[in-house]
Amino acid sequence: MSDEAAPRQSFTDKHRKVLLGFLAVAMFIAAWQAAFLFVPFNKLFISKPDLIWNALIDLIVSGDLLRDLAVSAAPFLYGFSAAVIVGVPLGVVMGWRAPVRYTLDPIMTIFYASPLVALAPLVIVFFGVGVSGKAIIIFVLSVFPFIFNAQAGVRAIDPLLINVVRSLGGSERDLYLKVLIPGVLPYIVAGARIAVGRGLIGILVGEFFAASEGIGYAIARFGDLFALDKMFACILAIMVIAVVLTEGIRWAERAAFPWRVGQ
Amino acid sequence: MTDTRALKANIAAASDLDAPARSLWHRLEPPILGISGILVLLLLWEALPRIITMNAGTKLFFTTPSQIVGTLWRLFSTGAIWTPLGVSASGFALGLALAIVVGIPLGVLIGRSRTLNAMLDPFVTAFNATPRLVFLPLVMLWFGLGLWTKVVIVFVGAVFPLLINTYEGVRNADKTLINVVRSFGASEWDVARLVVVPNAMPYIIAGLRLAIGRAVLGVVVAEFFGSESGLGVMMVQAAGRYQVDVVFSGLIVFAALSLAMTALVQMLEARLSRWRPQQAGGE
Numbered sequence: 001m002s003d004e005a006a007p008r009q010s011f012t013d014k015h016r017k018v019l020l021g022f023l024a025v026a027m028f029i030a031a032w033q034a035a036f037l038f039v040p041f042n043k044l045f046i047s048k049p050d051l052i053w054n055a056l057i058d059l060i061v062s063g064d065l066l067r068d069l070a071v072s073a074a075p076f077l078y079g080f081s082a083a084v085i086v087g088v089p090l091g092v093v094m095g096w097r098a099p100v101r102y103t104l105d106p107i108m109t110i111f112y113a114s115p116l117v118a119l120a121p122l123v124i125v126f127f128g129v130g131v132s133g134k135a136i137i138i139f140v141l142s143v144f145p146f147i148f149n150a151q152a153g154v155r156a157i158d159p160l161l162i163n164v165v166r167s168l169g170g171s172e173r174d175l176y177l178k179v180l181i182p183g184v185l186p187y188i189v190a191g192a193r194i195a196v197g198r199g200l201i202g203i204l205v206g207e208f209f210a211a212s213e214g215i216g217y218a219i220a221r222f223g224d225l226f227a228l229d230k231m232f233a234c235i236l237a238i239m240v241i242a243v244v245l246t247e248g249i250r251w252a253e254r255a256a257f258p259w260r261v262g263q
Numbered sequence: 264m265t266d267t268r269a270l271k272a273n274i275a276a277a278s279d280l281d282a283p284a285r286s287l288w289h290r291l292e293p294p295i296l297g298i299s300g301i302l303v304l305l306l307l308w309e310a311l312p313r314i315i316t317m318n319a320g321t322k323l324f325f326t327t328p329s330q331i332v333g334t335l336w337r338l339f340s341t342g343a344i345w346t347p348l349g350v351s352a353s354g355f356a357l358g359l360a361l362a363i364v365v366g367i368p369l370g371v372l373i374g375r376s377r378t379l380n381a382m383l384d385p386f387v388t389a390f391n392a393t394p395r396l397v398f399l400p401l402v403m404l405w406f407g408l409g410l411w412t413k414v415v416i417v418f419v420g421a422v423f424p425l426l427i428n429t430y431e432g433v434r435n436a437d438k439t440l441i442n443v444v445r446s447f448g449a450s451e452w453d454v455a456r457l458v459v460v461p462n463a464m465p466y467i468i469a470g471l472r473l474a475i476g477r478a479v480l481g482v483v484v485a486e487f488f489g490s491e492s493g494l495g496v497m498m499v500q501a502a503g504r505y506q507v508d509v510v511f512s513g514l515i516v517f518a519a520l521s522l523a524m525t526a527l528v529q530m531l532e533a534r535l536s537r538w539r540p541q542q543a544g545g546e
Binding site: 016022023103115119122126208209222228246 | 495
């Protein structure tokens, strides 16, 4: 559409936003690196981009980073899958059946409003520092976006569509397959985007507290050792993963549900 | 006053002969079911130790609502909670205030300037997607175990929802209004003051609500790992001593803090949008 309106846009005009973004990031890194030409560099409190880059390569080559990430990924997958398995059906039932919604909604709202991270020490003391403790923290944090979004998705379904399916003699199964699932799915994916962020918080909380491996533990340990280059490298890795996950889901939303763009 | 209202209700009920009972139930169903849901949960929780016998180890981790209420009462009546609560609240307030002071003007700036938006977008996206908690060890290294670590963590958590929502609100400002104000010779400052910010207010308020949730979360985690005093510290120490009731009391206080702040923001929103013409469709 915009191509037709302005056929002779130059390359820089078309990609202005991306180019400016790259430029800003490059400038930021250059300024960071250059700042230490003028101020004394204290390795214990700050690191430089070239050192961080070397540390990152080091961690990747030695396999430490991948090992830590793999250790953290297991509880994340368990907790997150459990959140989907529990949260989505619960949310759908709450949206579909009004009495269930009236009964459960206040409880869920209270749980959602309270900072449940605060229960993390208790969970760790009870379940230990292994996979199960972390998985439970991740589950508790990431289940609510699924519940609330699935519920909102069901409630947003146009009653007209339901009536049309019923009038044309559709079975209950048609109702679920043709109306309910297509209606709810975009909301669930949007919920997944929120839940990913909360799940990552869950991993970090669990591993900062008490763990002997994992990416959160690595960050905390490198901080304690004043190995700031390695710590920054791990932080960078988490940032990349977080951006890839959230932006990836956003991209999938646009690709799979183009009619919902802009909502 | 009440008499006339009762009379009107009577008339309404009388005129709506066939379904008065049903409409009453319709009105009362949500609160009744909601309250009874909570009550059933609390009763089950309270009765659980009497229904099933627990071994000593599990009992150590178990508490009942009545115990939690008792602990809350004890904490408040002896005044033991005020010092940690004050420490937590000051970190929360300072961080949130900083986030407001930085986030809203910056949001307006990147909403008004395309170049600035393009340049800052990668940073905003990256920092917003990343759980702020990863910076905690670094922030602890820089700011120590005191108040400022907490303030920084709260700030970093709360500033992005504010920034992003302000930006969205500014981008949605009515172009015609901006052009009108411009034609009358308004500077960029006037445009921001007269059109853009008042228009973005609902977005900013929504951002503020998100920011409060993030800020409470920030206080909790910052105190868990990088602090010497505060409500979060009290909770971690209690968990270590198996004082589960104290942990839950802390949770309830944090939840109450977050709910009270949200209610305050709602009042603020009602006050700030009084001038707004009532629109048929709402937002």
